[in-house]
Amino acid sequence: MTPRALFVLLVLSLAASAAGQTVYVVDLSEAASGWLLVEAEADCASTPCAWEMPVWSATYQVRDFAQYVAAWESVDSEGRPLRSQKTTPWRWETEDAQGSRMRVRYRVLADRSGPFGAYADPQMLSGNLSQILAYPRGGESAPARLRFASLAKGQSEALSLKRDEQGYAAESYYRLIDTPLLIGAFSEASFELAGKTFRVVAYGEGAAARLGALRKTARRLAKAAIELMDDAPFDQYLFVYIFSENDGGGMEYRNGTSIYGPSDCSDCNMASLTAHELFHLWNVKRIRPASMEPIDFTRPNPSPSLWFVEGVTSTYAGYIERAAGLISQTDLVGRLERIINQYRARPAALRQSARESSIDAWLERYPAYGREDLSVSYYLKGELIGHLLDLTIRAKSDNAHSLDDVMRRLNNDYARQGRFFEDDKAIERIASEIAGVDLGAVFEELVRTPAPIAWNRYLGYAGYHLEATRKTYVDLGLTLANPAGLGVIVSRVFPGGPAERAGFRRGDQILRIEGRRVTGGAYEASQRLERMLGREVEIHVEREALLRMLKLRPRKTEDTVYRLAEVEHPSPAQRRVRRGWLERKTQAASVSSSE
Ligand SMILES: [Zn+2]
Numbered sequence: 001m002t003p004r005a006l007f008v009l010l011v012l013s014l015a016a017s018a019a020g021q022t023v024y025v026v027d028l029s030e031a032a033s034g035w036l037l038v039e040a041e042a043d044c045a046s047t048p049c050a051w052e053m054p055v056w057s058a059t060y061q062v063r064d065f066a067q068y069v070a071a072w073e074s075v076d077s078e079g080r081p082l083r084s085q086k087t088t089p090w091r092w093e094t095e096d097a098q099g100s101r102m103r104v105r106y107r108v109l110a111d112r113s114g115p116f117g118a119y120a121d122p123q124m125l126s127g128n129l130s131q132i133l134a135y136p137r138g139g140e141s142a143p144a145r146l147r148f149a150s151l152a153k154g155q156s157e158a159l160s161l162k163r164d165e166q167g168y169a170a171e172s173y174y175r176l177i178d179t180p181l182l183i184g185a186f187s188e189a190s191f192e193l194a195g196k197t198f199r200v201v202a203y204g205e206g207a208a209a210r211l212g213a214l215r216k217t218a219r220r221l222a223k224a225a226i227e228l229m230d231d232a233p234f235d236q237y238l239f240v241y242i243f244s245e246n247d248g249g250g251m252e253y254r255n256g257t258s259i260y261g262p263s264d265c266s267d268c269n270m271a272s273l274t275a276h277e278l279f280h281l282w283n284v285k286r287i288r289p290a291s292m293e294p295i296d297f298t299r300p301n302p303s304p305s306l307w308f309v310e311g312v313t314s315t316y317a318g319y320i321e322r323a324a325g326l327i328s329q330t331d332l333v334g335r336l337e338r339i340i341n342q343y344r345a346r347p348a349a350l351r352q353s354a355r356e357s358s359i360d361a362w363l364e365r366y367p368a369y370g371r372e373d374l375s376v377s378y379y380l381k382g383e384l385i386g387h388l389l390d391l392t393i394r395a396k397s398d399n400a401h402s403l404d405d406v407m408r409r410l411n412n413d414y415a416r417q418g419r420f421f422e423d424d425k426a427i428e429r430i431a432s433e434i435a436g437v438d439l440g441a442v443f444e445e446l447v448r449t450p451a452p453i454a455w456n457r458y459l460g461y462a463g464y465h466l467e468a469t470r471k472t473y474v475d476l477g478l479t480l481a482n483p484a485g486l487g488v489i490v491s492r493v494f495p496g497g498p499a500e501r502a503g504f505r506r507g508d509q510i511l512r513i514e515g516r517r518v519t520g521g522a523y524e525a526s527q528r529l530e531r532m533l534g535r536e537v538e539i540h541v542e543r544e545a546l547l548r549m550l551k552l553r554p555r556k557t558e559d560t561v562y563r564l565a566e567v568e569h570p571s572p573a574q575r576r577v578r579r580g581w582l583e584r585k586t587q588a589a590s591v592s593s594s595e
Contacts, residue, residue: 124184247520252280311382370481370491463570
């Protein structure tokens with residue numbers, strides 16, 4: 001079938017749609033070649049009528065989804081051609097459709113596998129709808145509908161949207177694209193919890209065999225998270241797991257998550273990623289800073305609070321895993337030690353505050369960003385601040401309260417009232433109220449300035465102090481930057497190290513490690529390389545549009561690392577805080593002082 005003939009069919013199928021809605025049909029008949037055929041109808045809501053592809057969505061990076069769009073056409077509601085022209089790389093305008101309904105048709109390339117883009121092949125369609133669906137300018141808040149056509153035999157659909165016989169429905173374009181997307185022959189299980197339904201789907205090599213364990217892990221994490229938040233603000237939640245030859249990563253949505261893992265996964269239950277993305281259903285999707293609204297898809301939307309919505313979500317991934325019994329007390333201590341060491345290894349930590357680091361997320365796509373003397377990650381600093389605030393609130397309240405109370409207050413006072421919180425000012429005010437003391441100085445030190453952190457004051461609340469030891473670690477001789485959706489890029493090559501000897505240069509894009517495509521983040525890629533200690537690793541890179549193969553030999557080296565050591569004679573109050581932090585419990589009276 002030619003695209004032209006197909007569009008005629010799509011027009012007919014759209015004809016029954018109601019005015020006031022934006023209606024999409026995504027046709028998969030050419031998915032085998034990576035192309036999707038999209039037809040959309042909407043009221044012309046701007047002058048002139050304009051449609052746009054998001055410049056960014058979900059991930060805090062400019063990704064220009066218009067780069068995947070071809071063969072744009074506009075027609076009136078009878079199917080007669082309208083004159084349309086591109087006026088910016090992401091915008092198409094039509095002069096003569098004012099005040100009426102109109103349709104657009106285009107082809108979109110879905111060739112980006114992984115959590116950040118969209119990907120289609122003969123077996124499946126997955127990823128992020130923001131790469132697929134254009135929106136009518138001025139009509140972003142109109143109700144929207146979506147259905148898929150030309151599915152292959154045996155394919156099913158998994159999205160976290162309400163569905164009826166006319167397809168999926170959402171209250172706006174923003175909500176329509178806020179869903180995991182998987183179409184394919186996947187395995188499926190479900191569970192009920194707190195009166196809500198959780199759907200677990202898994203796709204790819206080994207997925208069917210892993211479904212039972214994935215379901216069990218997801219259930220334990222969901223139970224712990226709902227108990228922590230005392231809230232389950234959804235009817236259904238959807239976990240999508242996709243295993244492939246690529247690296248992993250995750251993307252959060254309002255009522256679901258897409259989690260990607262390598263088919264030769266070491267932790268095939270994907271517990272840490274699941275916990276992080278699950279907690280986002282509150283923190284960022286509902287507990288949302290005022291700086292992130294309203295959304296403007298045509299330009300970067302910087303927020304000074306990414307340290308909280310991303311970094312503290314990572315803190316909570318650990319807390320939920322601990323509460324669910326998936327990690328031990330020792331694991332939790334180990335995680336805090338790891339992030340303290342990563343933080344201390346970045347000279348930029350003393351130059352860039354958590355607020356500034358959050359705003360600079362939009363620069364993460366550039367190779368220079370990853371330099372440890374230029375940026376400190378808002379994930380890293382935020383995860384650290386989460387722990388230090390939890391210890392502080394516990395110490396000031398004699399373990400009667402914790403950061404959990406701050407999360408619940410933000411949820412009750414803002415999210416459930418449909419309000420956005422006033423960034424760090426609101427967090428500071430609520431944390432101070434719960435701790436019973438003014439925490440202004442703590443927020444100045446940790447959030448608003450790059451002041452050195454008084455480690456032993458915070459750790460001392462739990463009867464720990466920081467102790468320097470010598471330790472061996474794996475040296476790659478390079479650092480990788482994490483420009484999600486744009487590839488993993490070498491941000492720094494250290495003189496005399498393994499990477500320099502292998503011929504790496506700053507700006508090289510890592511395409512494959514030992515033949516496997518790199519599609520996740522810099523952290524996952526670094527971890528994989530570190531596991532190849534002593535071996536010669538074949539790495540394919542792209543440099544100035546040319547493919548090169550370089551051979552890296554990771555080596556062992558020695559450095560100072562810091563660990564949490566227990567103070568000699570912890571007081572009962574210190575022991576209560578420590579026990580509370582490790583066991584995720586509050587209430588001083590109920591915690592035994594015996595160790
Ligand atoms: Zn996140």
